[in-house]
Amino acid sequence: MNQTEDARPVVRLRKIHKSFDTNHVLRGIDLTVGQGQHVVIFGPSGSGKSTLLRTTNLLETPDSGSVWFDGKEYGPGIEGEDLPRGKARLLRQEIGMVFQQFNLFPHITALDNVALALRRVRRVKRDQAEHRAATYLDRVGLLDKLGAFPSQLSGGQQQRVAIARSLVMEPKVMLFDEPTSALDPELVGEVLAVMRDLAESGMTMVVVTHEMGFAREAGDLNIFMDEGVVVETGGRELYDHAREPRTRAFLQAIL
Amino acid sequence: MKSLLVIPVLAQARFRPEFIWENRDVFLGGVRLTVFIAIVAFALATVFGLGVALLRMSKNRLLAPIMAAYINIFRAIPLLVFVVFVYYGIAIQFDVRISAIQAGILVLTLQYSAWLGEIFRGGIQAVDDGQTQAALSVGMSRPQTFFRVVLPQAIRIVIPPTGNMFIGMIKDSSLVFIIGVPELFRVSSVMANRTFRYFEVYLGAVLFYLILTTAAYFGVKYIEKRFALVDVLTTRVRSPLARRRGIRLRMIQEAVASEREAKSSETGTAM
Numbered sequence: 001m002n003q004t005e006d007a008r009p010v011v012r013l014r015k016i017h018k019s020f021d022t023n024h025v026l027r028g029i030d031l032t033v034g035q036g037q038h039v040v041i042f043g044p045s046g047s048g049k050s051t052l053l054r055t056t057n058l059l060e061t062p063d064s065g066s067v068w069f070d071g072k073e074y075g076p077g078i079e080g081e082d083l084p085r086g087k088a089r090l091l092r093q094e095i096g097m098v099f100q101q102f103n104l105f106p107h108i109t110a111l112d113n114v115a116l117a118l119r120r121v122r123r124v125k126r127d128q129a130e131h132r133a134a135t136y137l138d139r140v141g142l143l144d145k146l147g148a149f150p151s152q153l154s155g156g157q158q159q160r161v162a163i164a165r166s167l168v169m170e171p172k173v174m175l176f177d178e179p180t181s182a183l184d185p186e187l188v189g190e191v192l193a194v195m196r197d198l199a200e201s202g203m204t205m206v207v208v209t210h211e212m213g214f215a216r217e218a219g220d221l222n223i224f225m226d227e228g229v230v231v232e233t234g235g236r237e238l239y240d241h242a243r244e245p246r247t248r249a250f251l252q253a254i255l
Numbered sequence: 256m257k258s259l260l261v262i263p264v265l266a267q268a269r270f271r272p273e274f275i276w277e278n279r280d281v282f283l284g285g286v287r288l289t290v291f292i293a294i295v296a297f298a299l300a301t302v303f304g305l306g307v308a309l310l311r312m313s314k315n316r317l318l319a320p321i322m323a324a325y326i327n328i329f330r331a332i333p334l335l336v337f338v339v340f341v342y343y344g345i346a347i348q349f350d351v352r353i354s355a356i357q358a359g360i361l362v363l364t365l366q367y368s369a370w371l372g373e374i375f376r377g378g379i380q381a382v383d384d385g386q387t388q389a390a391l392s393v394g395m396s397r398p399q400t401f402f403r404v405v406l407p408q409a410i411r412i413v414i415p416p417t418g419n420m421f422i423g424m425i426k427d428s429s430l431v432f433i434i435g436v437p438e439l440f441r442v443s444s445v446m447a448n449r450t451f452r453y454f455e456v457y458l459g460a461v462l463f464y465l466i467l468t469t470a471a472y473f474g475v476k477y478i479e480k481r482f483a484l485v486d487v488l489t490t491r492v493r494s495p496l497a498r499r500r501g502i503r504l505r506m507i508q509e510a511v512a513s514e515r516e517a518k519s520s521e522t523g524t525a526m
Binding site: 147 | 383
């Protein structure tokens with residue numbers, strides 16, 4: 001719904017390269033994400049899609065390449081260019097991330113999980129931070145679980161807390177790294193529902209997922225990756241009318 | 256010849272358990288010093304041990320291997336030998352003015368820092384890397400991530416083995432008797448040699464050590480319980496602090512719920 005061809009870019013990745021030892025995981029990726037756009041990245045495991053997502057907020061530092069965000073360049077940069085580099089920490093404060101394994105902090109309550117960064121990063125006073133955190137927990141339907149510890153929550157509930165933990169920072173972009181892959185099938189729906197709400201609210205999202213139903217419905221820009229390169233990108237039609245044989249073969253295998 | 260005749264007579268002397276009670280002040284003096292040495296050395300070793308663990312895990316090319324060597328060396332020297340070496344060897348050779356108590360605490364601290372360093376390293380490394388990533392992803396700094404997210408989880412992991420080490424410290428503190436520190440074992444052996452009441456005196460020492468280590472054991476159990484995670488909203492809690500927290504959380508809940516209702520009646524739609 002939010003796709004417009006000339007949407008103002010929010011994040012732009014340029015010439016991203018990343019190797020782990022001899023394994024060249026990302027081989028020169030370029031990607032521009034527009035304001036309010038919902039980008040879906042899919043592809044076989046080992047194709048580099050998670051690594052790409054993680055270089056976007058510099059959880060993974062690329063070997064070379066640049067991440068442009070909100071007028072500033074981050075990351076190591078591109079050879080020959082000499083642009084000032086921003087601090088990764090500041091970039092991460094503006095970009096939220098949801099992990100496959102939730103990664104909630106197990107030693108503090110759901111409320112504290114959400115309030116922690118508000119207090120320590122944004123320096124919001126405790127009362128205010130907790131109130132705001134509770135508001136976001138309410139938004140993902142977990143107001144009754146404020147005092148619960150992650151171990152007392154189901155996988156779906158944990159992932160919703162994790163989404164609230166990111167949203168409370170009011171990020172300009174949300175990254176989702178296979179957010180439903182670790183969930184029991186009956187718990188996938190509740191998480192996708194929250195993500196759908198978020199998409200409808202106009203949040204800019206980049207989602208790595210195997211949930212093709214969600215991808216078809218929410219993906220404005222769909223990217224098929226294989227062996228460290230973007231093989232094909234397209235709009236909604238990509239899922240039914242892929243041009244590249246590799247894309248078609250992959251879609252056929254999983255649908 | 257005379258003394259040789261005396262000893263068997265003494266060995267058959269009537270067992271007088273009340274002897275321990277009568278000399279309780281002597282024992283308690285030793286207990287006091289034992290507790291002092293154990294607590295001071297353990298507190299220092301905890302701080303240094305954390306430093307050792309952090310430096311050992313650091314990417315510092317100079318300090319990381321030095322710490323690894325430190326751990327290996329200080330774990331490998333028998334404590335008793337080390338105490339003697341420091342107090343009679345190093346201190347005299349280099350004319351370092353150090354009291355026996357200070358030397359004892361120093362040696363216990365050095366050795367326990369190595370042991371605790373390894374325990375702490377294990378605890379810190381046992382915290383999933385996803386925790387660090389999640390903390391960084393919301394914009395926390397490295398130190399914030401360590402102190403707010405990793406360390407609190409590592410502490411829970413290391414409480415039981417660290418408690419073991421503290422009990423070990425109480426027992427090992429007896430080894431500084433060799434340099435004349437009047438702790439529990441030292442005062443006991445002096446008393447035994449003076450009164451020839453070997454059985455009573457050492458029985459007393461055993462009992463006092465048992466009391467100390469048992470107290471430490473219950474202390475560790477209490478700490479473990481204090482660190483347990485309890486949902487104050489759904490569990491009946493006894494501590495006043497937890498109860499206050501429960502009331503606060505309930506107030507937040509109500510405030511947010513009523514705000515939501517006010518908003519939805521305003522726009523006429525639910526969220």
